[in-house]
Amino acid sequence: MTPDPQVISDYLDRTRWFGGKGRPYAVTDVRTVAQLPDGPPLVVIHLVEVAYTDPEGGTELYQVPLSFYEHPKHRLDHAFVGWWEDAQHGWVHAYDALHDRDAMALWQRAFASAADGETSAPPLVFHRLPGHDLDLEAHSTLFSGEQSNSSVAFGEDALMKVFRKVTPGLNPDIEIHEALTRSECSNIAALYGWLEAADDDGEPLQLAMIQQFLRTATDGWDLALASVRSLYADPEVHAHDSGGDFAGEANRLGEALREVHERLREQFPTGSTDTAQLAATMTQRLESAVGAVPELAEHADRLRALFARVAGLGSLDVQRVHGDLHLGQTLRTSLAWKLVDFEGEPVKPLAERRLPDSPWRDVAGMLRSFDYAPRVVERSLGTSDDTDAALVATRAEEWAERNKNHFLTAYAGGGLSEAEHTLLDAYVADKAVYESVYETRNRPSWVVIPLQAVARIGA
Numbered sequence: 001m002t003p004d005p006q007v008i009s010d011y012l013d014r015t016r017w018f019g020g021k022g023r024p025y026a027v028t029d030v031r032t033v034a035q036l037p038d039g040p041p042l043v044v045i046h047l048v049e050v051a052y053t054d055p056e057g058g059t060e061l062y063q064v065p066l067s068f069y070e071h072p073k074h075r076l077d078h079a080f081v082g083w084w085e086d087a088q089h090g091w092v093h094a095y096d097a098l099h100d101r102d103a104m105a106l107w108q109r110a111f112a113s114a115a116d117g118e119t120s121a122p123p124l125v126f127h128r129l130p131g132h133d134l135d136l137e138a139h140s141t142l143f144s145g146e147q148s149n150s151s152v153a154f155g156e157d158a159l160m161k162v163f164r165k166v167t168p169g170l171n172p173d174i175e176i177h178e179a180l181t182r183s184e185c186s187n188i189a190a191l192y193g194w195l196e197a198a199d200d201d202g203e204p205l206q207l208a209m210i211q212q213f214l215r216t217a218t219d220g221w222d223l224a225l226a227s228v229r230s231l232y233a234d235p236e237v238h239a240h241d242s243g244g245d246f247a248g249e250a251n252r253l254g255e256a257l258r259e260v261h262e263r264l265r266e267q268f269p270t271g272s273t274d275t276a277q278l279a280a281t282m283t284q285r286l287e288s289a290v291g292a293v294p295e296l297a298e299h300a301d302r303l304r305a306l307f308a309r310v311a312g313l314g315s316l317d318v319q320r321v322h323g324d325l326h327l328g329q330t331l332r333t334s335l336a337w338k339l340v341d342f343e344g345e346p347v348k349p350l351a352e353r354r355l356p357d358s359p360w361r362d363v364a365g366m367l368r369s370f371d372y373a374p375r376v377v378e379r380s381l382g383t384s385d386d387t388d389a390a391l392v393a394t395r396a397e398e399w400a401e402r403n404k405n406h407f408l409t410a411y412a413g414g415g416l417s418e419a420e421h422t423l424l425d426a427y428v429a430d431k432a433v434y435e436s437v438y439e440t441r442n443r444p445s446w447v448v449i450p451l452q453a454v455a456r457i458g459a
């Protein structure tokens with residue numbers, strides 16, 4: 001049933017989640033990991049090796065589960081991958097299994113049969129945590145948003161995330177969700193289970209996780225944008241008097257992050273690191289970012305000076321953190337704020353994303369997000385006569401500062417020391433540098449947002 005590499009390559013180019021779009025590459029291997037138990041349909045999980053042919057080079061593995069049918073399935077036309085003749089099965093029609101309800105039911109049944117332990121369908125092992133019975137009547141629906149993985153909801157019962165880019169070793173999203181679920185942390189969606197195989201060297205290949213579906217939750221980013229829009233609707237009114245004021249939510253977000261950090265400190269080893277090493281890493285990231293975003297050059301000296309001050313701080317406490325926190329990684333339920341997606345920064349190698357880091361990295365990520373929200377809405381307003389651009393810019397600044405302050409006060413519970421201020425400023429600068437590269441590659445018209453932030457640092 002192994003597909004032709006060209007068929008897979010054509011398919012990768014059509015997906016949202018393939019991370020190599022825009023880079024020259026070749027599919028160098030398509031291997032079968034396993035067949036899901038209890039078909040039909042016949043569902044086979046493949047691992048596709050992609051080798052980049054640009055100077056950066058490197059290889060990546062992508063997970064592609066396919067469902068196979070003897071005859072075309074028109075209900076799955078939108079998920080068609082290809083058709084070919086197979087020695088054992090004759091002509092087969094292959095579809096992306098994530099779109100196929102009958103295929104998704106196989107994952108669901110296998111997870112259900114693992115009850116509160118594990119079930120093995122070699123080489124696949126389905127793991128479960130106690131505390132939740134999966135609803136086998138619930139139908140699957142694939143999420144349609146911009147994602148680096150693929151998420152499928154089972155009715156209102158559960159959400160399964162199939163990891164697309166797979167690296168041998170423990171996946172931090174599963175690892176952290178497991179630890180926080182076992183410690184009954186209320187600021188995450190509880191983990192129900194995960195699917196694992198092993199590579200030829202015995203390293204785990206973690207392929208998917210299934211967790212609580214926060215069906216009624218609203219994305220923190222969307223809530224923040226709604227608050228900003230309500231402020232701009234009447235820019236004469238100050239942020240603190242606006243009906244859509246976000247400060248209470250910013251407060252609760254700060255408390256939620258403090259709680260999650262405390263739990264992570266309890267559940268994983270902590271340590272300390274030399275700030276000279278941290279400063280060197282930040283400086284190095286800046287130098288390579290200047291190559292990709294030349295507009296950073298005029299601010300580089302101020303950032304280098306800031307990182308040099310960090311080098312002089314001595315040592316720094318580190319622990320497991322979220323690693324890529326922003327408002328889009330937060331969900332508001334009627335009861336609490338939940339943090340999602342503990343995979344860390346997508347550009348970093350897996351081993352690096354599992355290393356202890358400073359909690360200030362997550363705090364800085366949120367501060368940057370409070371800066372983004374008002375600027376994104378500001379940019380969408382246009383230049384009609386009835387928009388007072390200067391007043392809106394003042395309100396944008398006000399909204400950002402107000403929510404940053406509330407978030408930070410709730411998180412840190414009081415004033416920061418001078419060393420903490422320096423560290424936080426450096427993490428904010430490092431994140432804005434990262435964002436300048438991210439926006440240049442993904443949303444060039446937004447690069448001005450992090451560049452303006454960089455211009456303000458230390459000015």
Ligand SMILES: Nc1ncnc2c1ncn2[C@@H]1O[C@H](COP(=O)(O)OP(=O)(O)O)[C@@H](O)[C@H]1O
Pocket residue numbers: 143145147148149150151159189211212213214215217219328329330331340341343
């Ligand atoms: N448990 C959950 N319940 C409901 N929605 C969720 C849950 N976890 C994540 N989401 C939403 O699903 C989308 C993708 O989640 P995310 O974990 O960020 O995926 P990816 O790793 O592909 O970026 C986001 O919009 C997020 O808000």
Ligand SMILES: O=P(O)(O)O[C@H]1O[C@H](CO)[C@@H](O[C@H]2O[C@H](CO)[C@@H](O)[C@H](O)[C@H]2O)[C@H](O)[C@H]1O
Pocket residue numbers: 148221324326327328341344345346365368369370372373435438
């Ligand atoms: O969600 P991901 O883990 O894929 O994170 C990447 O994409 C984010 C954008 O979706 C990007 O976040 C940046 O834009 C956000 C607004 O869209 C803003 O709230 C964040 O503060 C800003 O960093 C993130 O940096 C990137 O890693």
